[in-house]
Amino acid sequence: MSRRVIGFLLCAIPGLLMLVCGLALPAHLRAVDASVLRRAGWNTATLTAREITLLRQDQLGAAQLLLRAGQAEGLPDQQALGQAITTSGEQHPHWLVWGGGDARLDRLFASDPHLPKSGSEPFTDFVVREDNRAVVLELLRASPLSAVQELLRCRALTNTVIFSPSHSASGQAIDTALATCGLLLEGGHLSGGLSNAVFTLALASNLSGEPQRLEQVLLDLMSLGQRFNWGQLVEFVRQIQDAETLRLLANQVRKSDGQLPVLFAAVQLSGKPAQVAAYLMNFSQTGLKDLGASLRFRAGGLDELLRRNQRLHSSRFGRQAAGQGPLGGLGSFAADLCWRRPWLGLTMKWLLYLLAGFLIAAALHFARPSAPILEQPLQVRGFHIAREMLFALGFLLVVLLLSEPFLAQESQRVELPFRLRLPTVGRVVPAGTTSVNRTIMNQLSLLTLLLFFVLQALLYTASLVKLAEIRRQNLPSRIKLKLLENEDHLFDAGLYLGFAGTIISLILVSQGVIQPSLMAAYSSTSFGIIFVVVFKIFNLRPMRRKLLLEAESTPADSLAGAVTPRLAAPL
Numbered sequence: 001m002s003r004r005v006i007g008f009l010l011c012a013i014p015g016l017l018m019l020v021c022g023l024a025l026p027a028h029l030r031a032v033d034a035s036v037l038r039r040a041g042w043n044t045a046t047l048t049a050r051e052i053t054l055l056r057q058d059q060l061g062a063a064q065l066l067l068r069a070g071q072a073e074g075l076p077d078q079q080a081l082g083q084a085i086t087t088s089g090e091q092h093p094h095w096l097v098w099g100g101g102d103a104r105l106d107r108l109f110a111s112d113p114h115l116p117k118s119g120s121e122p123f124t125d126f127v128v129r130e131d132n133r134a135v136v137l138e139l140l141r142a143s144p145l146s147a148v149q150e151l152l153r154c155r156a157l158t159n160t161v162i163f164s165p166s167h168s169a170s171g172q173a174i175d176t177a178l179a180t181c182g183l184l185l186e187g188g189h190l191s192g193g194l195s196n197a198v199f200t201l202a203l204a205s206n207l208s209g210e211p212q213r214l215e216q217v218l219l220d221l222m223s224l225g226q227r228f229n230w231g232q233l234v235e236f237v238r239q240i241q242d243a244e245t246l247r248l249l250a251n252q253v254r255k256s257d258g259q260l261p262v263l264f265a266a267v268q269l270s271g272k273p274a275q276v277a278a279y280l281m282n283f284s285q286t287g288l289k290d291l292g293a294s295l296r297f298r299a300g301g302l303d304e305l306l307r308r309n310q311r312l313h314s315s316r317f318g319r320q321a322a323g324q325g326p327l328g329g330l331g332s333f334a335a336d337l338c339w340r341r342p343w344l345g346l347t348m349k350w351l352l353y354l355l356a357g358f359l360i361a362a363a364l365h366f367a368r369p370s371a372p373i374l375e376q377p378l379q380v381r382g383f384h385i386a387r388e389m390l391f392a393l394g395f396l397l398v399v400l401l402l403s404e405p406f407l408a409q410e411s412q413r414v415e416l417p418f419r420l421r422l423p424t425v426g427r428v429v430p431a432g433t434t435s436v437n438r439t440i441m442n443q444l445s446l447l448t449l450l451l452f453f454v455l456q457a458l459l460y461t462a463s464l465v466k467l468a469e470i471r472r473q474n475l476p477s478r479i480k481l482k483l484l485e486n487e488d489h490l491f492d493a494g495l496y497l498g499f500a501g502t503i504i505s506l507i508l509v510s511q512g513v514i515q516p517s518l519m520a521a522y523s524s525t526s527f528g529i530i531f532v533v534v535f536k537i538f539n540l541r542p543m544r545r546k547l548l549l550e551a552e553s554t555p556a557d558s559l560a561g562a563v564t565p566r567l568a569a570p571l
Contacts, residue, residue, distance in 0.1 A: 004366045004367075004370075005366075007362075007363075007366035008363050008366040008367050009363075011359045011360070011362040011363035011366060012359070012360065012363035014359055015355070015356045015357075015358075015359030015360040015362075015363060016356070016360075018352045018353075018355050018356035018359065019352070019353070019356040019360075019399075021352050022349050022350075022352035022353045022356060022399070023403060024330075024331070024334065025334050025338065025345060025348060025349040025352065026315065026334060026335055026338050026345070027338045027342060027345035027346040027348075027349045028310075028313060028346070028404060028405055028406075029346065029400075029404055029407065030310060030311065030404070030405070030406045030407060030409065031310050031311045031312065031313035031405045031406050032304065032305055032308045032310045032311070032312060032313065033313055033314070033315060033335070033338065034293075034297070034312060034313065034314040034315070035315070035331065035334075035335040035338075036304065036335050036338050036339045036342075037294055037297040037300075037301035037302075037304055037305055037312070038297050038301060038335065039332070039335040039336050039339045040297070040300045040301050040303070040304035040339050041297035041298035041299065041300035041301030041302075041304075042298075042300065043300075044298040044299040044300035044301075045269070045298060045299040046075075046298050046299070047066060047069065047070050047075060047265060047269050047295050047298075048070065048075060048076070048077050048078075048081065050066060050268055050269055051063050051066045051067060051070065051081050052081070054066065054235070054268075055081075055084060055085065055088065057100075058088075058092075058095065058100055059099065059100045059231050059234075059235060060085065060088055060089060060092070060095040060096065060099060060100055060231065061095070061096075061098070061099020061100055061120060061228070061229045061230070061231035061232040061235075062099065062100070062231055062232050062235040062236075062264075062268070063081075063085055064085060064099075064120075065232055065260070065261045065264045065265065066261070066264070066265050066268060067081055067082055067085060068261040069261035069262050069264065069265035069292065069295060070265070070295070072261065072262065072292065073262075073292050073293065073295050073296055074296070075295065075296055095231075096119060096120060097119075097120060097121055097229065098229060098230045098231055099120060099228070099229035099230050099231025099232045099233075099234075100230065100231030100234070104187075105230060120229045120232075121229060122225060122226050122227060122228065122229060123180065123225040123228065123229055123230045123233050124176060124180065124222050124223075124225035124226040125226065126230075127176055127179050127180060127183075127225070128172065128176045130172070133172065133175055133176060133179050136179040136182070136183060137152070137175065137178075137179055137182075139183075139186070140152055140179070140182040140183070140186060143182070143186045145185060145186060146199070147185050147195060147198060147199035147202070148182050148185050148186050150199060150202040150203055150206065151178055151181060151182050151185065151198065151199075151202045152178065152182065153202070153206050154166075154174075154178065154202055154205055154206060154211060154214065155167075155174070155175065155178060156206075157205060157206070157209070157211050159209055159210075159211070160174065160211055160215060161211070161212040161215060162212065162215040162216065162219055163177065163215055163218070163219075166178075173222075174215075174218070176222060177215075177218035177219060177221060177222040178218065180218075180221050180222055180225050180233075181198060181217070181218055181221050184221070184233075184234070184237065185198065187234075189234045189237065189238055190237060190238075190240075191238065191239060191240060191241050192241075193241035193242050194237070194240050194241060194242060194243065194246065197217070197242060197243045198214075198217060198243075201213050201214040201217060201243070202214055213243070216243070216247060217243050217246060217247075219250075220243075220246050220247050220250035221233075221237070221246070221250075223250050223253070223254060224236060224237065224249075224250055224253060227253055227254075227260060232264070235268065236249075236264060236267060239267070239271055239272075239273055240273045240274075241273075241274065242274070245273055245274045245277050248277035248278075248280075248281060249263075249267070249273055249276070249277045252277065252280045252281075252288075256288060259288045259289075259292065262288055262291055262292040262295070263276070263280075263288060263291070265292075265295055266291040266292075266294075266295070266302065269295065269298075269299050269302055270299065270302050270303055270306060271299075272303070272306060275306040275307075276291070276306065278306075278309070279291070279305070279306050279309060281413055282309060282412065282413050283311060283412045283413075284412045284413065285412045286311060286412065287412075290305065290311055290312035291305070293312055293314070294312060304339070308342075311405070311406050311409070313405040313406070350396065350400075353395065353396045353399050353400070354392050354393070354395075354396050355392070356392075356395070357391055357392035357393070357394070357395025357396055357399075358388050358389060358391070358392035360391075360395065361387070361388035361391035361392060361395075362388050365384050365388065378473055378475070378483075380469050380472045380473055383465065383468070383469045383472075386465045387462070387465060390458060390461055390462050390465065393458060394455075394458050397451075397454055397455075397458075401451070407447065408447050445519060445520040448505070448520040448523070449519075449520055449523050452498075452501055452523050452524045452527050453523075453527055455497060455501075456494050456497065456498070456527040456528055456530075456531045457531070459493050459494045459497060459531065460494065460531045460534070460535055462490070463490060463491050463493075463494075463535050463539075463540075464535070464539060466487055466490060466491075467484075467539060467540065467543060470483050470484060470487070471543065476551070476554065477547045477548075477550035477551040477554060478547075478551045478554075480547050481544065481547050481548065481551060484540070484543070484544060484547070491532070491535065491536065491540060492532060494527075494528040494529075494531045494532040494535075495525075495528045495529065495532050496528075497524070497528055498524045498525040498526070498527060498528020498529065499524075499525055499528070500524075501521075501524025501525070501528075502521050502522055502524045502525045505520060505521035505524065506521050509521065
C-alpha cells in the first residue's frame with residue numbers, strides 16, 4: 001500500500017467519524033434537542049403524578065383537562081386514570097359541573113334550574129345569569145376582606161372604558177366580572193401578588209376615576225371563566241403572580257382553541273405561568289405544539305425548555321443512535337453534557353465539524369496525483385495546509401446551514417387583539433391594542449447577508465493564499481507575472497459568486513420560495529465588488545508592480561539561464 005493511500009485513509013476515516021459525532025451531538029444554536037429535555041426530566045414529577053394529586057384533592061375538572069392533554073401526547077397510564085376520573089364523576093355528579101368538590105358553591109347554586117345535568121359548565125356562563133349573579137354579590141357584601149369590599153365599590157364607577165357602567169342597561173357584564181374576581185379573592189384562590197395587584201388597581205380606580213387597568217384584569221378573568229369551569233379556573237389562576245402574566249395567558253387561552261388542555265397542563269406541571277406566557281409570546285405559531293411534546297419529558301424537561309426559551313427539535317438520527325448498544329451510552333453522555341454545559345457542547349460540535357472538514361480536505365490532498373516534473377518549481381511546502389483550513393471553514397458553514405434546525409426561522413413574536421362575547425351582552429367589547437413587532441430586516445435576510453459576507457471573505461482569503469504562494473515560488477519574476485495572469489479567474493471569483501447569488505435570490509423571490517428582500521439579493525453583488533476591488537487595489541497591484549520592476553531589472557540572458565535548468569527534465 002502506497003504512502004498516499006495510507007495518508008488518505010488516515011485522514012478520511014477519522015474525518016467522517018468526526019462528522020458523524022458532530023451531527024449526533026445534541027447541541028443547537030436556536031433549538032433545544034429532545035434528548036436534552038429527556039435527560040433534564042429524569043427523576044422529576046410527571047404529568048400523571050399531577051393528575052393523581054388533583055384527583056385526590058377532588059379537583060375533578062382540572063384532572064380532566066390534564067387527562068386530555070396526556071391522551072393527546074400519548075403519555076402512559078392515561079387509560080387507568082380516565083377510568084378513575086369517570087368513577088369519581090359518577091359518584092359526585094356536581095363535581096362535573098363545578099370541576100371540584102366545592103361544598104359552598106353546591107349549597108349556593110344547587111337550586112339553579114339551568115345547571116346542566118351532565119358535563120361541565122363554564123363559570124362565566126353560570127354567573128352571568130341574573131339570579132346567580134345576585135347571590136354572588138350578596139355573598140361578597142358580607143366578606144370581611146378589604147380587597148373584596150374595595151372591588152365592590154367599583155360598581156359605582158361611571159367612567160368605565162371597556163365595560164358599560166354597572167347601573168346602566170348593559171351593566172351585567174361588569175357585574176359578572178366583579179363577581180368572578182370577588183369569588184376568587186374571597187376564597188383565597190389568587191396568589192398574594194395578584195391579590196395585591198387587584199386591590200391596588202381597585203383602590204386607584206375608586207380614588208382617581210381611571211379604571212381601565214382594573215377593567216383589563218376583570219376582562220381577563222371573565223374571559224378565562226368562559227373556557228373553564230370553577231375548579232379549572234381556580235387551579236389555572238392560583239399561581240399567577242401579576243396582572244401582566246394574567247393578561248398574556250388569557251390572550252393565549254383565547255387563541256389556543258383545541259390545544260387548551262396542553263396550555264393548562266404546561267402551567268400546572270411547570271408551576272411557572274410567567275415563563276409559559278413568555279414562551280408562547282416568543283413562539284406564537286409553534287409554542288403550544290412544543291410545550292405539548294415536552295410534557296412527556298416530565299417537569300424537568302418542561303422547565304428546561306422554558307428556561308432556554310428555544311424551539312424543540314427532535315433528531316431522528318440522534319434517536320436511532322441513542323437506541324443502539326454502545327451508542328446509547330455515548331448518547332446519554334452527550335445529552336448530559338449539552339444539558340449541563342450547553343455552550344461547551346456547542347463548541348465541541350463546531351470543533352468536530354471544523355476538524356472533519358480539515359481531515360476531509362487533507363484526504364483529498366493525498367488523493368490527488370503527484371505533480372509532474374514541469375510543475376515541481378510551483379510547489380511550496382505548507383501551503384496546502386492553508387487551503388485545507390479554508391476548506392474546513394467553508395465546510396463548517398455548509399454543514400451548519402444544512403444541519404442546524406430553525407437557523408433561518410423568522411420571529412414568531414406577535415400579540416393579536418381579541419374580542420370577547422358574553423351570552424347576555426349584545427355588543428362586542430374590544431380590549432387591548434394590536435402590538436406587532438416590526439423590524440427592518442427579518443431573520444432570513446440577516447442570515448443571507450451573513451452568508452454572502454462569509455463566502456466572499458473565504459474567497460478573499462483564498463486569493464491572498466494564492467498570492468502568497470506565487471510570491472514564495474522559486475521562479476523568475478517574469479514567470480510569476482504570467483502565473484498571476486493565469487489566476488485572474490480565481491481573483492475575479494468574488495464577482496462571479498456575487499452575480500450568481502443575486503440572480504438566484506431574485507429567482508427564488510419571483511417563485512415565492514422566499515420573501516422579497518432586495519437588500520439581501522443585491523448584497524451578494526455588493527460584497528463581491530467590494531472584496532474584489534480591495535484585493536486588486538491593495539494586494540494584487542503592489543505585488544505586480546514589484547514583479548514588473550524586478551523583471552525589468554533582470555537581464556534576459558540571466559533569465560534564460562535561470563529558467564532552463566529548472567524546466568529540464570532528467571533522463
